[in-house]
Amino acid sequence: MPNISKEHIPPPSNDQTKISIFWFRHDLRIEDNTALAEALDSDFPVLPIFIFDSLILNELPEDDARVSFIHQSILLIKESLKDHGSDILCLAGEPVTIWRELISKFNIAAVYTNKDYEPYAIGRDKKIAEMLAKKDILFFSFKDQVIYEENEIVKADKEPYTVFTPYKNKWLAKFKEENPIQLKTPKLNKLYKVNYPAMTLEDIGFKKSDIVVQDFDLTRLDLYGDHRDFPYEDATSHLSPHLRFGTIGIRQLIGQIDKKHAIFLSELIWREFFMQILFHFPHVITQNFRSKYDGIKWRNNREEFRLWCEGKTGYPMVDAGMRQLNKTGFMHNRVRMITAGFLCKHLLIDWRWGESYFAEKLLDYELSSNNGNWQWAAGTGCDAAPYFRIFNPLSQQKKFDKDFRYIRKWIPEFDSFEYPDPIVEHKFARERALEAYKIGIES
Known part of the structure; x- marks a missing residue:
């Protein structure tokens, strides 16, 4: 298992330009990224960052395929940002320690990120938000990886649903009424002008996995309803890793499917159902x-x-x-x-x-x-x-x-x-x- 320390944090910056920081997590894309778009609408240049969290990665084998996929996705983002004279700052270590270092190196006005709903992440973000507040740094988090989060689809008495079908019916009724598919397109003209060397997998104690995440093809969804139960036909979407790590956004995805994909949409609603179950019942x-x-x-x-x-x-x-x-x-x-x-x-x-x-x-x-x-x-x-x-x-x-x-x-x-x-x-x-x-x- 790798042993990640803060040795990979770059040396202090002498540039005291006031900036906003956008923190990539489960949203490894530029298109339709809510918090990134909000950060770029702020008053300050935006520095994008990603943190390889040692508290998570130290528990994984050195050839973990998910780490390879994350790393490859970050390299793609890095190339896109270079076209706009900017870059993504990749860091490795414990997030609280990383943020303490960032506060000492940059003149940070605000931090923007998209919400994470798992108990570990909720606790981590709470600690970091409190630490930033002591330095008068604002912390903004936004809904991005779901259509409806934990308290948006609830029963009449405001209690969470614990049965899927009524949850799904309420979800669909609300979706039809609101039509919430409004894509957030970031304006990349306000990025912080920097250039960083790429962090390699070896830098964080990993090596490239032999397992590769398949690309997704939305045309496969036309087969999904009738063929999804037959494993040899391989008629499932292969979208789940991309949704998990945010290389495609949920709004982008749902915006590209139609009524004939109702069974696939139901599976996406199951995902949000289980996310709100975990939030309300972390036991x-x-x-x-x-x-x-x-x-x-x-x-x-x-x-x-x-x-x-x-x-x-x-x-x-x-x-x-x-x-x-x-x-x-x-x-x-x-x-x-x-x-x-x-x-x-x-x-x-x-x-x-x-x-x-x-x-x-x-x-x-x-x-x-x-x-x-x-x-x-x-x-x-x-x-x-x-x-x-x-x-x-x-x-x-x-x-x-x-x-x-x-x-x-x-x-x-x-x-x-x-x-x-x-x-x-x-x-x-x-x-x-x-x-x-x-x-x-x-x-």
Whole structure:
């Protein structure tokens, strides 16, 4: 694991020009970037920055594909800014320490950034805003990575929704009434005129990953509604990493889809639903959303967990999905549901183990969606699949990969004696899970 320190902070600047700073985070683009546009409308030249957060990165492997993608996206931004005589200042270390250094080096009037809704980020921003305030530096944050944030879609009594369908209906009604797709186009003529050497992956203790984030093609969405459940057809959008890191904005995206993409729009609304769940119920990070499931006695067999991770359970849809994840950082959405349900209900392994593994591997890892979907699969979350709904992976294969095309793509030894027998029989596992959940609820 890398060990990032503040050694990568540039030497002090002698230029005391009063500036605004725009802080890139999950918005790695120039087009339709709310906080960047607002900063450039301010009275001062704008210096864009990005911070490689050591508190996050020190927990990652040195070839983490997401870090490579972030780094590549920053280089693209750097090239765009150079066309306007400016640059992005890349820094590495703990954010509070970085900001203390920035305050000492620049004459900062205000800091602009787009909101982040995860608990760690909320706490980080609170500390930094308080530190800036002591120096009379304004801190502005803006809604950018969602259409509607945590308190904009609520019930009549102002309480948050915990069931998706009424949330979705309220979201769609509000969207139709307001038509909020108004793009923010930054005016790049007010950028701070600077030039910085590029920070390499090696500078922050990383190396380039062999896994590459796929480009997205919005024409693929025409296939989404009818073909999204068939993993071999690969008819999903591949947009999720780009939404996660903001290389495309949610307003840009929704502005380019139409009524025939209603199913895809529903998936985007699920994303915002889980984000507001995480905001209002942060205990879900480590606990069941529904406490009545706290009594479940998970088996947590480490050898069976290893076989699940490696795609060697003897259940082809599960194994193909896990191998796709391990090799590419991506897993088809239908298969995510199958693999997660299998871990929790066939093997009776705590959903937190699986969620943590997905968090390590997924290119599109987003805490709220990962947590929400894992708790859905386990039956412990809000609006979850009922605990007695236990998918048969073999039936799922017959329905969604009947010709074994997806399976053979990811399991080359599938038709040989090398492929293992199932580690547990479905009927036995189902009855065991039903009994464990029933006892857990009653305890």
